[in-house]
Amino acid sequence: xxxxxxxxxxxxxxxxxxxxxxxxxxxxxxxxxxxxxxxxxxxxxxxxxxxxxxxxxxxxxxxxxxxxxxxxxxxxxxxxxxxxxxxxxxxxxxxxxxxxxxxxxxxxxxxxxxxxxxxxxxxxxxxxxxxxxxxxxxxxxxxxxxxxxxxxxxxxxxxxxxxxxxxxxxxxxxxxxxxxxxxxxxxxxxxxxxxxxxxxxxxxxxxxxxxxxxxxxxxxxxxxxxxxxxxxxxxxxxxxxxxxxxxxxxxxxxxxxxxxxxxxxxxxxxxxxxxxxxxxxxxxxxxxxxxxxxxxxxxxxxxxxxxxxxxxxxxxxxxxxxxxxxxxxxxxxxxxxxxxxxxxxxxxxxxxxxxxxxxxxxxxxxxxxxxxxxxxxxxxxxxxxxxxxxxxxxxxxxxxxxxxxxxxxxxxxxxxxxxxxxxxxxxxxxxxxxxxxxxxxxxxxxxxxxxxxxx
Amino acid sequence: xxxxxxxxxxxxxxxxxxxxxxxxxxxxxxxxxxxxxxxxxxxxxxxxxxxxxxxxxxxxxxxxxxxxxxxxxxxxxxxxxxxxxxxxxxxxxxxxxxxxxxxxxxxxxxxxxxxxxxxxxxxxxxxxxxxx
Numbered sequence: 001x002x003x004x005x006x007x008x009x010x011x012x013x014x015x016x017x018x019x020x021x022x023x024x025x026x027x028x029x030x031x032x033x034x035x036x037x038x039x040x041x042x043x044x045x046x047x048x049x050x051x052x053x054x055x056x057x058x059x060x061x062x063x064x065x066x067x068x069x070x071x072x073x074x075x076x077x078x079x080x081x082x083x084x085x086x087x088x089x090x091x092x093x094x095x096x097x098x099x100x101x102x103x104x105x106x107x108x109x110x111x112x113x114x115x116x117x118x119x120x121x122x123x124x125x126x127x128x129x130x131x132x133x134x135x136x137x138x139x140x141x142x143x144x145x146x147x148x149x150x151x152x153x154x155x156x157x158x159x160x161x162x163x164x165x166x167x168x169x170x171x172x173x174x175x176x177x178x179x180x181x182x183x184x185x186x187x188x189x190x191x192x193x194x195x196x197x198x199x200x201x202x203x204x205x206x207x208x209x210x211x212x213x214x215x216x217x218x219x220x221x222x223x224x225x226x227x228x229x230x231x232x233x234x235x236x237x238x239x240x241x242x243x244x245x246x247x248x249x250x251x252x253x254x255x256x257x258x259x260x261x262x263x264x265x266x267x268x269x270x271x272x273x274x275x276x277x278x279x280x281x282x283x284x285x286x287x288x289x290x291x292x293x294x295x296x297x298x299x300x301x302x303x304x305x306x307x308x309x310x311x312x313x314x315x316x317x318x319x320x321x322x323x324x325x326x327x328x329x330x331x332x333x334x335x336x337x338x339x340x341x342x343x344x345x346x347x348x349x350x351x352x353x354x355x356x357x358x359x360x361x362x363x364x365x366x367x368x369x370x371x372x373x374x375x376x377x378x379x380x381x382x383x384x385x386x387x388x389x390x391x392x393x394x395x396x397x398x399x400x401x402x403x404x405x406x407x408x409x410x411x412x413x414x415x416x417x418x419x420x421x422x423x424x425x426x427x428x429x430x431x432x433x434x435x436x437x438x439x440x441x442x443x444x445x446x447x448x449x450x451x452x453x454x455x
Numbered sequence: 456x457x458x459x460x461x462x463x464x465x466x467x468x469x470x471x472x473x474x475x476x477x478x479x480x481x482x483x484x485x486x487x488x489x490x491x492x493x494x495x496x497x498x499x500x501x502x503x504x505x506x507x508x509x510x511x512x513x514x515x516x517x518x519x520x521x522x523x524x525x526x527x528x529x530x531x532x533x534x535x536x537x538x539x540x541x542x543x544x545x546x547x548x549x550x551x552x553x554x555x556x557x558x559x560x561x562x563x564x565x566x567x568x569x570x571x572x573x574x575x576x577x578x579x580x581x582x583x584x585x586x587x
Contacts, residue, residue: 268471270478
């Protein structure tokens with residue numbers, strides 16, 4: 001039996017509009033992937049302000065679209081929108097269901113990814129919690145961890161679905177594991193069937209970024225993508241053996257072919273021959289991709305190896321405050337005017353006794369993004385300078401930008417100044433990210449699934 | 456005989472982030488182009504190309520099944536998404552920056568050009584908008 005899985009969200013801020021196309025076309029499982037490293041940081045700031053937050057706040061918008069179909073038995077919903085507060089997200093789901101007048105829903109919550117209350121215990125159990133990217137020891141962790149989330153795999157999702165869940169809400173479950181969970185439950189895959197687990201992981205990886213496999217962010221002939229203003233979300237038709245066809249709702253825009261699929265295959269992957277997932281190590285280089293019809297790509301032959309003994313976890317620390325300001329300059333000599341103004345700003349800030357720990361100047365229109373890869377600017381018609389800075393305290397970060405305003409009349413000619421970042425120029429709290437590895441057994445022993453009925 | 460050609464004429468690209476690491480992939484248009492980039496676009500070349508933008512090491516991985524090379528750029532995003540002061544704190548534009556790289560190609564490749572965008576449909580939408 002073929003199982004149809006839809007990828008209905010690619011990040012916090014994606015549009016729920018394209019979910020309609022998936023539900024109309026028919027999917028057995030609708031997976032909403034809401035998290036990224038940056039998202040956890042945003043959710044942490046929410047939870048700091050309000051203990052009832054910490055999940056992606058657009059979840060009710062998605063639920064309003066999907067829950068009627070779930071209640072009608074047409075699909076099941078799986079999402080990691082719970083972020084760092086899945087319990088609160090589940091509460092929001094129950095509330096949304098009640099507001100919609102729906103009943104007969106079984107909502108599961110996956111708990112246990114939150115390691116923040118367990119860090120001392122994990123240390124006692126021998127976990128170093130060293131930074132897996134930089135190698136820094138945990139003793140040098142800057143301040144107190146703001147959150148600490150383990151990347152769980154697909155097992156608790158399968159447990160939830162086996163337990164009759166119609167809706168599964170998780171915290172930091174690995175993106176692709178949402179989809180693997182659906183396929184493993186539907187096809188009864190075993191947890192040592194590495195090739196199938198790898199196939200489910202690869203399929204999930206292809207679908208987890210919504211429109212990005214269907215013509216979004218595409219660097220082939222992107223201008224030829226049909227109806228790009230209404231890009232569809234993708235569907236995987238998954239066979240019991242793990243092979244699948246990646247496609248999209250019929251009569252939709254977008255495109256799914258070998259080229260759009262391979263673009264997504266390597267997205268945010270390190271070693272494609274050893275993609276480290278919580279449930280398996282997948283070899284993406286072993287997969288074969290074939291166009292088998294219009295907007296249909298067959299994926300098969302994926303090989304997997306046993307999972308590593310550790311889960312990835314992500315911790316974060318307070319890393320200061322940033323502010324940002326912009327000013328624009330016109331031809332002639334726009335780049336030189338912009339550079340001079342940047343120097344004047346830095347000098348005035350120094351003279352005002354404001355401590356800036358780090359500056360970042362970008363010259364939009366000349367070279368803001370390419371660094372040394374870009375050719376030197378040649379008489380650009382205009383240049384906008386974007387200045388960003390980091391300070392130890394919020395107040396300093398807030399007032400640095402004010403030093404730019406007087407330059408309107410006291411600096412190189414024809415500038416337009418204005419504050420950026422959050423409109424009113426309010427500083428942004430910066431968070432440093434600390435990836436680490438934790439013994440999977442220590443994490444798993446606290447993972448549990450709870451159920452709530454909406455009657 | 457050889458000519459010089461920017462990678463943009465031979466490859467698509469996509470890039471993203473994991474912490475302070477940027478993952479940059481390029482996708483060759485055919486097998487001949489793939490063999491060429493395997494030979495020319497080494498980790499060292501890429502490290503040199505990005506200069507001070509990438510403070511750490513560069514590793515290269517091959518994915519012949521999709522005619523792609525994947526580059527892992529360490530210490531490359533100003534501290535990582537939630538910490539970085541850069542506009543592109545997530546490395547989304549580094550793929551485009553990589554295909555600026557010029558490589559030596561055999562004469563047979565010298566005239567290769569990927570098609571340039573035709574956005575007539577966008578002009579039509581924009582021209583129909585209310586404006587003064």
